[in-house]
Amino acid sequence: MKKKDDLKLQVSxxxxxxxxxxxxxxxxxxxxxxxxxxxxxFVMCSGTNSRQIQAIADAVDERLEALGLRVTHSEGYKQAExxxxxxxxxxxxxxxxxxxxFYDLERLWKxxxxxxxxxxxxxxxPRGATIAKSATVIKSATRKPAAAAPKKTRKKKA
Numbered sequence: 001m002k003k004k005d006d007l008k009l010q011v012s013x014x015x016x017x018x019x020x021x022x023x024x025x026x027x028x029x030x031x032x033x034x035x036x037x038x039x040x041x042f043v044m045c046s047g048t049n050s051r052q053i054q055a056i057a058d059a060v061d062e063r064l065e066a067l068g069l070r071v072t073h074s075e076g077y078k079q080a081e082x083x084x085x086x087x088x089x090x091x092x093x094x095x096x097x098x099x100x101x102f103y104d105l106e107r108l109w110k111x112x113x114x115x116x117x118x119x120x121x122x123x124x125x126p127r128g129a130t131i132a133k134s135a136t137v138i139k140s141a142t143r144k145p146a147a148a149a150p151k152k153t154r155k156k157k158a
Contacts, residue, residue, distance in 0.1 A: 007040065007041075007089050007090070008120055009067075010064060010067060010069055010087065010089070010090065011028065011041050011043060011090050011120055012120045012121050013063050013064060013067060014043050014060050014063070014064060014087075014090070014092050015028065015043060015117045015120060015121060016063065016121070017056070017059040017060040017062070017063040017064075018043070018045045018056055018059070018060065018092075018094070019117070020059055021047075021052065021055050021056040021059045022052070023045035023046065023047060023052075023056050023094070024045065024046040024047070024048065024097070025044075025045060025046050025100075026043070026044070026045040026117050027042075027043075027044045027045070027106065027114065027117075028041060028042070028043055028044075028114070028115040028116070028117060028119075028120060029041065029042040029044070029105075029106070029109055029112035029113070029114060029115070030112060030113040030114075030115055031109060031112045032111055032112060032113070039086075039088065039089060039090055039091050040089050040090055041089070041090035041091070042090070042091055042092075042093060042105065042109065042112070043090060043091070043092045043093070044092075044093045044094075044095065044100070044105060044106070045093075045094055045095070046094075046095050046096065046097050046100050047080075047094060047095070047096065048097070049096075050079075050080035050081075050096070051080075053080040053081075053083055053094050053095075053096060054077060054080050054083070056083075056094045057074075057077060057083040057085060057092075057094050060085055060092050060094075061074075061085065064087065069087060071085050071086065071087060072086050072087065072088055073086040074086065080096070081095070081096045081098070081099045082094070082095050082096070082099045082100075082103065083095075093105065
């Protein structure tokens with residue numbers, strides 16, 4: 001698997017973790033290489049209270065750690081107004097609604113390409129799986145049913 005595919009998988013897993021914890025307004029920004037950006041993607045979402053914000057951050061961390069990816073830097077967990085989780089190639093921002101409006105990263109990075117989470121979550125089917133499935137269907141269609149054993153008839157006694 002290529003690095004770009006790995007990265008998209010990791011970002012997708014972060015999105016799923018946010019969605020699992022009912023995060024609001026999940027947004028993904030793909031940052032341009034020549035914009036001076038220090039990362040490739042921002043994943044941003046909002047929580048309704050500090051407990052939910054921490055739960056979202058925990059879920060992202062656990063899910064990505066299960067893939068073998070560890071957070072390199074995190075900030076804001078205790079205050080739970082804006083939790084930042086830095087994974088080098090992408091950064092996850094979990095905001096309170098108030099902090100998200102105040103800092104307005106979408107406006108600050110307006111040159112970035114805005115992606116819908118569904119764009120990263122859509123996974124193409126592997127070609128080999130389709131071929132293998134087709135072969136199974138063809139094989140089962142050409143298989144002859146087992147010959148039925150001849151029925152034994154009982155002779156009536158006279």
